[in-house]
Structure formats: C-alpha cells, structure tokens
Amino acid sequence: MYSDKVMEHFENPRNIGEVENPDGTGNVGNPVCGDVMKVTIRVEDGRLAEIKCKTLGCGAAIATSSITTEMAMGMTLDEAMALTRDDIAQALGGLPSNKMHCSNLAVDGLHEAIADYRSHNS
Amino acid sequence: MYSDKVMEHFENPRNIGEVENPDGTGNVGNPVCGDVMKVTIRVEDGRLAEIKCKTLGCGAAIATSSITTEMAMGMTLDEAMALTRDDIAQALGGLPSNKMHCSNLAVDGLHEAIADYRSHNS
Amino acid sequence: MANRQQTIYLDNAATTMVALEVCEAMLPFLGESYGNSTTLYHLGSAAQQAAETARQQVAGLLGAEKEEEIYFTSGGTESDNWAIISSVLGQKKRHLVISSIEHHAVLETCEDLAKLGLEIDFTALPVDVEGRVNPEELRRALRPDTALVSIMHANNEIGTVEPIRELAEIAHEQGVLFHTDAVQTAGKIPVDVKELGVDMLSLSGHKFHAPKGTGALYLRKGTRLNAFMHGGGHERNRRSGTVNIPGVVGLGKAAELAGEWLESEMPRLKQLTEKLWTGIAAAIPQVTRNSPVEGSLPGMLNVTVAGAEGEAMLMYLDMHHGICISSGSACTTGSLDPSHVLLAIGVPAETAHGSLRFSMSHYTTEAEIDTTIAAMSVEIEKVRAMSPTWDG
Amino acid sequence: MANRQQTIYLDNAATTMVALEVCEAMLPFLGESYGNSTTLYHLGSAAQQAAETARQQVAGLLGAEKEEEIYFTSGGTESDNWAIISSVLGQKKRHLVISSIEHHAVLETCEDLAKLGLEIDFTALPVDVEGRVNPEELRRALRPDTALVSIMHANNEIGTVEPIRELAEIAHEQGVLFHTDAVQTAGKIPVDVKELGVDMLSLSGHKFHAPKGTGALYLRKGTRLNAFMHGGGHERNRRSGTVNIPGVVGLGKAAELAGEWLESEMPRLKQLTEKLWTGIAAAIPQVTRNSPVEGSLPGMLNVTVAGAEGEAMLMYLDMHHGICISSGSACTTGSLDPSHVLLAIGVPAETAHGSLRFSMSHYTTEAEIDTTIAAMSVEIEKVRAMSPTWDG
Numbered sequence A, B: 001m002y003s004d005k006v007m008e009h010f011e012n013p014r015n016i017g018e019v020e021n022p023d024g025t026g027n028v029g030n031p032v033c034g035d036v037m038k039v040t041i042r043v044e045d046g047r048l049a050e051i052k053c054k055t056l057g058c059g060a061a062i063a064t065s066s067i068t069t070e071m072a073m074g075m076t077l078d079e080a081m082a083l084t085r086d087d088i089a090q091a092l093g094g095l096p097s098n099k100m101h102c103s104n105l106a107v108d109g110l111h112e113a114i115a116d117y118r119s120h121n122s
Numbered sequence C, D: 001m002a003n004r005q006q007t008i009y010l011d012n013a014a015t016t017m018v019a020l021e022v023c024e025a026m027l028p029f030l031g032e033s034y035g036n037s038t039t040l041y042h043l044g045s046a047a048q049q050a051a052e053t054a055r056q057q058v059a060g061l062l063g064a065e066k067e068e069e070i071y072f073t074s075g076g077t078e079s080d081n082w083a084i085i086s087s088v089l090g091q092k093k094r095h096l097v098i099s100s101i102e103h104h105a106v107l108e109t110c111e112d113l114a115k116l117g118l119e120i121d122f123t124a125l126p127v128d129v130e131g132r133v134n135p136e137e138l139r140r141a142l143r144p145d146t147a148l149v150s151i152m153h154a155n156n157e158i159g160t161v162e163p164i165r166e167l168a169e170i171a172h173e174q175g176v177l178f179h180t181d182a183v184q185t186a187g188k189i190p191v192d193v194k195e196l197g198v199d200m201l202s203l204s205g206h207k208f209h210a211p212k213g214t215g216a217l218y219l220r221k222g223t224r225l226n227a228f229m230h231g232g233g234h235e236r237n238r239r240s241g242t243v244n245i246p247g248v249v250g251l252g253k254a255a256e257l258a259g260e261w262l263e264s265e266m267p268r269l270k271q272l273t274e275k276l277w278t279g280i281a282a283a284i285p286q287v288t289r290n291s292p293v294e295g296s297l298p299g300m301l302n303v304t305v306a307g308a309e310g311e312a313m314l315m316y317l318d319m320h321h322g323i324c325i326s327s328g329s330a331c332t333t334g335s336l337d338p339s340h341v342l343l344a345i346g347v348p349a350e351t352a353h354g355s356l357r358f359s360m361s362h363y364t365t366e367a368e369i370d371t372t373i374a375a376m377s378v379e380i381e382k383v384r385a386m387s388p389t390w391d392g
C-alpha cells in the first residue's frame, strides 16, 4: 500500500522529540480523529535550525512528520511556509488517496509553529 | 444422477421393437413433449406372451420401457393392469424426482395396449 | 461404466478445464500466501499485488482503458444479476430490454424482478432464424423509462454473435445504459469494450480455463451502478466480500493465456467446427445445423437430429465413447423443456428435443473430432432404431 | 522489509490459511475433474457427487437435519446479503432488526437498502459494555411489519457471543424469521442450528481454513426465501450460478476438519488467549481488554493501548517481528474511522484508535504467543515514545 519511501521514513523516523526551549510550537490534530502532532522549532538567522516532531498517528502520519522535518530543515521561514501537502506527498513517492489528510497535518503543524514564533518575534 | 439399475437397462434395453401382428397396441406421449412410446403385445391364454416397445425419449424413458416390458412379461392381463409407476420406479432403484413422468409413460403405454386388446376381444 | 477409456470433452461452453498454467499460478495462494487483500501487513500486500496484476490482465483482455473498470465477482451469473438488478432497483427508470435468447442469468433475473412487485418490467426482443437481434427492433422497444439494455455478445447454445456495437449505439442515442453478457466470448473472440461501446460487460472465468466461481463485471469509468453485494467495501466499495484471491489470480492468468491463444485458435476452431459439421452431415441423414455458418463462435456447433432425443444420444456417446456434450432440452417436472433459444429461432419443439451442442476449446484435437463423427453415426443409428417416430 | 524471518499470523478472524488437507482435497477439481455438477455425462457426476459430499460435511458441522438445507454461496457477505435482501425485497413486511455491532455485510446492506427508497427500514439494537444484546431490547423493537431479525452469533472484532437461542425464541414468538451471521463461530465453537433455533445462518469458508470465495447459507427446511442470484436454477433453484466445485469441496473438507478439531481446540485457544492477555497486561501499562472474559470466542483478544495508534503498532509489529494482526480503525478519506463495535461498547473514539485485535487458529503455537508478548512491549514503547499524548 505504501511506497518504499514512506516505509523507509516510517521505519526510521527523523527528528522525533521536542526541541528544548523551542522558539515556536505547533499543536495540530485531535485525538478523537486519531492523529495528533506537536511540532517544535528553533530559529536561527531567519532559518529553521532545528525541528522536532512528536506524532500520534498512522504510518502515513509518522512518515510525513519525518520527511517534513527533514525537508524544512535549513529553510527560511518563508520557504517553509510555502511548503504544501503536495510537496510532501510527492517527496514520499505518493500516498494512498485515503491517506492524504495526514500529509496535511505535518505541514500544518510546521506552519503553526512558525506562526507561533512570528507572533512572539514581530 | 441415475441409479445403476437405470443405467444397466439404458445400456441394454430389453424388448425393443414391435410385435408382428400384435394383439394390442398402445401409443402414448407426444413428440412436442419429447417422449413417444409405442407398446405392442401378444396375448396367449390371458397372459402377456410378448411385449415390445419403441421409445423416443430420455434415459429414464428408455430404461422404464425396458424394465416395464420385462416385468410384465408372463403376467395375466389383470396383473399387468395393476402395475403402477411406483412399481416401475422402485424396480429401477428409484428415479430422480424430475424424471418421474417417464416412469408413467411406459406403464400407460402397456395399459393402453391391453385396453386395445380387450376392446377387440370382449 | 462400459468400456470408456478416454474422455473427449466437447462441452466447453458449459465449463472448461482449468489450464495447468492457471492452476500453478493459483497454488501459492492456496498455500503460503493466504493474506487478505485489504490488510496492511506483509501477507496482505502480496495478496493485494496479486489481485491488481490479475485486474490488469483482465483489463488487457477486454481492452479496458483503466484496470479500475474491472470488478471481480463470483461468476457470470453474479455479474449479470448485478448489472441488471442494480440498474433498476430503487431507480426511477424501471424498464429493461433484453433479447429472447439471453442466458437464464439474465432472463430469469428479469422475470423474477418483474414478479416481485417492484414495478419493474422488461421487453424481450425477438431474433431471426440465425438468432440475431434486429437493431430496428431495439429502437422500437426503447421507452422513456428504459434503464438498461442487456444483450448477449454471443449466445451460449448456438453461438450466434450479436451486433453489439450497433445495438449499443442505439441505446446510447436514447441515453440508455448498455450491458452485454460476454460470458461466451471473452477469451474466445476479440472482446474490446471500447470497440463494442458498452457500459458494462459480464464475463465468467470457468468458460476460458480459469476455475469455477470466478468472474468479473466491466463497468465503464463514470458509469453509476449501486453495489449488489454490500459490506466491507471491497472492490472500491462496489462489490463487498473478501476477494477470492486464488480465484482472481487464476482468472487473470487465464485472461492472459486466452489473449495469447486467441488469434491462432479462432481459425483452428472454425476449421474443426466445419469439419465436424460436414462429417456429421455426410454420415447421418436428417441432421440440421442450428448454429449460423457466419458470425458465430468458432468451436460451437448446435445440431438437431430428427427421430432422436438429446439426453439419450448424449448418454450413449458418453457411455460408449467418453464424449461429453450437452443437449438442448432439460427435464423439468412434467415433461422435457425445449431450449428457449431453439424455439426463438423457430425450431419446432418436437425437433428441439433432438438437439446437441458441441463446444470446443484450446485443448480440442482434430483426432477427437474424427472420433466424434464416427461415434455419432453409430449411436444415432441405435437411438433411431428404438424410436417409434423414425423409419429411416 | 527489515529482518523479518518469520510470520506469526494472528489475524485469523480476517482470514485463515487453507489447510493442507483442504488444498489436497481440492486439487483433483482444479485438474482432471473439471465437470459441471449439473451435466449428465461422467465428468459431471463426479462433480455432483463431490458437491453433495461437501453439503453433508457442512450440514454435519451445523447439526442441520437435512443436507438440502445447505446452500453454497461465494462467502459470508453473499450469505448475509441474501438472507437480508430477500427477506424484505418485494415483501409486505419491510422492517429489519439487527444489532449495532453487526459486520458491515449486514449493517451496510440494511443501510443501503434503506437508502434505495424501497420503503425498507431497520432498527439497530444497542449492546452492553461487553457487546451483548439485551433480549428485552429485541422484544421492544419488534413491530408488526418486522420481516427479519439478524443478530450475529459472535462479533468479529471483540469476540462476544450473543444469546442467539433466547433472541430467536423472542422473534419466533412474534412469528418473525431469525437469521444469524455465524461467520466467526462456524468451525470455532459449537454451532447447532437446532439448538440455536435459527431459520437461517451464514458462514464463510475462509474463516476456518477453506479457501476465500466459499460460504454457505443454512436455510431451515420450509423457510421461504426468494433467490438472490437468479439464473440457471442451481442449488435447487435458490442460488443460481455454476457451482464452484473446487471451492465447495474445500469448504466441505474444512468443515469436517473443524468438527474434529473443535473440542480440543476450544480450551487450548482459551488458554492461549488468557496467556496473551496476562502477558501483555503485565508488561505494558495502560492496556485495556475489550473482549469479554466469559462468553467470548476462544482465540480472540481485542485490546486498546493508550497513547498509541493502531496502524502504526501493527506495522511495526509486522516489520520487525513478522506479526500479522488487525487494528480497530480504518482510514477513510478525511480521518480515521474508529470501529463501530468499539464505539458501541462505549470505548471513546480517542482510545478506540489505539486498538488491536489478535485472533488465533488451530495453527497458533504457544511459542508464537510468547514472542508476541515480547514484541508488543518493545514496539509499544517505541510508538509511545513518539507520541505527544503519552508521557508514561
């Protein structure tokens, strides 16, 4: 069902955990729906210097969290804000159609963390 | 589907043909229905001395013609008139339920031949 | 029984042997690979992949644009029932048009639906002496409330191929869906859903060397059709029920083989059919051919033998020669029921009782046809000798 | 993937391995013996005899009075659809009563029928925390227009066995037909149609080591039920479609084996289930048992794991340990859909997403259960370590 890339990220998820004293935090999802993500970031010189994610969710949720943190690392905040769910799905070699909402979640969490950072630093 | 006894009579049907100068003839069935039988008999001393049958019909029709002629041979006319379709079916070790009408036909043909004989000789 | 040393199987329109290649393809799925195609773990993905390969193979045989247009079923009967019942059940339009020589899976479905008091009715189009539907008759039969036209691709008793493309066009002109029962043609003659222009098409695996209990419905992308079997949402929610993985794998493999064999088999079987016919006609007086010479399935020959009854002939052919064929009448309680197809092409009931159908396959040999011709003349002579209606 | 050297198959409620004996019994019918059960010649009679032997074997497993009460189908889904649809379609009485924890094959059939505008409606009875229907609730739900009550013998997610005998009696007091979906119980616990007092019963072969695509409906002699699949009149005119001879032979053999195994397997599987549960509960904090301790299928254990999601757990168990199980949520477009069964017994949605079902078979060993317990504690720790809702 899942692509090799999804399986590889699911098997070895990157950047799991929480940034200590994060500059921004995003909490998305809802336990009732089965998916919850907490994205924490550290920002340095307008770029994402550290991103960590904690994920409760299915295989797609775990793989998309992993690849999203990996892709966004080092990006400027604007670049990271421009990431879409399609970018994520594509980087993973596609996702089953009924699994697309999870690719949303990780991007949403990242965007929320950036928004949180910006709300403190503008 | 058919009992061994049916198959045996079907394989080697007895008394096929027509009695020469018969004492009685019975014609039953209808080509439209798929079964036609012609039973001819010779009567001697009030007993069936010869019975022959010609049959157009299914396996059951052929087997019942054969066993009916065999069973009735040597019977008095009253005995032969008392033969029923159940007697025939039983002697054949049973017939499939949708094949019961053919067991009727041979007995009917025989009875008609006897009736024909009696109509000339009473 | 008797001295049967061989089997000459000429009843391939009824069912066929499972091809060795098909059986081999299935075996892993009757063994180690027993996963469910809808589950996530490793056993499940093997099953899912196997099912998708099979779907491609079937789509390939039918020239379907997308493999998602193929839905696996338990056979031709289910595919036919599904197409027909779901087209009218609970729908606004409740009129059906079929031909009068459809297989029982179509005919009885219409009759039973009509009897259920669901305000469904149907028109059965007549056919000509060769068993062909006249497109003009279809045009006249269509009504504003016609939901579906279902006309078979080729008939299963006499082999007549219907002008599906033309018929489908007429239905489509009136915005009516078109289904064809291609159970007898899939794998035997070219069946291209796009060329035929049909919205739905039924096929059955066991007619072309896949196992019994397998089949498919082709449903053109975009065609609306409710599920017939409801449940776990298998087959993209259109046909629930755990997918018969070994069966489906066999169906796929058989579709692939049939596609490979088709081109060389068609002329070969056509030639064997003509050989059988000329052989019988030369050896046996008063035999009539019911299968058309042109526009008929290669490998199928239906004949009627005057002064003889079908079941008796086929039983003697089996007992003494191991020849397996079908006859055109079935025994119902009360009397013989002559084939509705033969009656529809104008064969009188009394003659119809003496009909036989020979149907060949990839595995049929020329020697078998020779033996059959010889056996026929022997056995028919015997049967006729017993018959009160024959004085040859 | 990864270092999977073994398969520990604990998803037998989804599907089972075909028993070797079953496969062997089927093989002749995928080879030489390819006749059609309705034909007259020698190949046909072998098929017919094989089908009748299988019918006796299935009748034997169910304690049916006569083997003619068994009708072969393509699986549990078809049997359920048939019982339900034919009970109300075109009938005067059009109300159905089911439980709220029925399999989708029952639930979706009722829902889809109700949506079709055929003036059919249904009542889904609630269940208690163990998943049991209260007979008094059934009594209250019956109406003068109730055509059928359909309540499953045992639930497929948590294993709860329902008080069928009592429920059937209540339905019968009001002259209402009773159907039970025994797909999870046939071959696993005693299923005696006379003791249960049911009019109809569905079973599915692939749940007890017969191949996928096989099943049966028991229909008590004298019970009226229209055909669901119309056509050539197979199965005494009640279920048309060429009989899947190899499948049916496999079903029969599996029924025979299950009958032989049943008595010794029940206590063994019960013991393995308790071992699995105590092992998991001892090793892993905050795990809840959803399967009842008493009155439940031996060999089935459903648990919820706090702070973890089902699919992720099952995928890691598969990847790293070759363990095949099911989770209680399915991904639908938009979000995870928690099991309707778990919701019905009062498990909150957020917990239901963390549920897992283990289901064993004749082939499950004690060593596999030990390995599973160990694997569970490793993998759940990993999953929880990633989870934002777990701070164990």
Ligand SMILES: Cc1ncc(COP(=O)(O)O)c(C=O)c1O
Pocket: C013, C014, C074, C075, C076, C077, C078, C080, C103, C105, C152, C154, C155, C156, C181, C183, C184, C204, C205, C206, C213, C214, C215, D240, D241, D242
């Ligand atoms: C034309 C036609 N339609 C439908 C069927 C039914 O298919 P199945 O035997 O797979 O149920 C058959 C064969 O029996 C057939 O010849």
Ligand SMILES: Cc1ncc(COP(=O)(O)O)c(C=O)c1O
Pocket: C240, C241, C242, D013, D014, D074, D075, D076, D077, D078, D080, D103, D105, D152, D154, D155, D156, D181, D183, D184, D204, D205, D206, D213, D214, D215
């Ligand atoms: C309780 C129950 N009913 C019905 C079914 C459907 O049976 P099948 O898979 O044979 O279609 C299943 C299994 O999927 C089941 O567990």
Ligand code: FES
Pocket: A034, A035, A057, A058, A059, A060, A061, A098, A099, A100, A101, A102, A103, D331, D332, D335, D336
């Ligand atoms: S729960 Fe992750 S995609 Fe549905």
Ligand code: FES
Pocket: B034, B035, B057, B058, B059, B060, B061, B098, B099, B100, B101, B102, B103, C331, C332, C335, C336
């Ligand atoms: S034709 Fe002989 S029994 Fe029906």
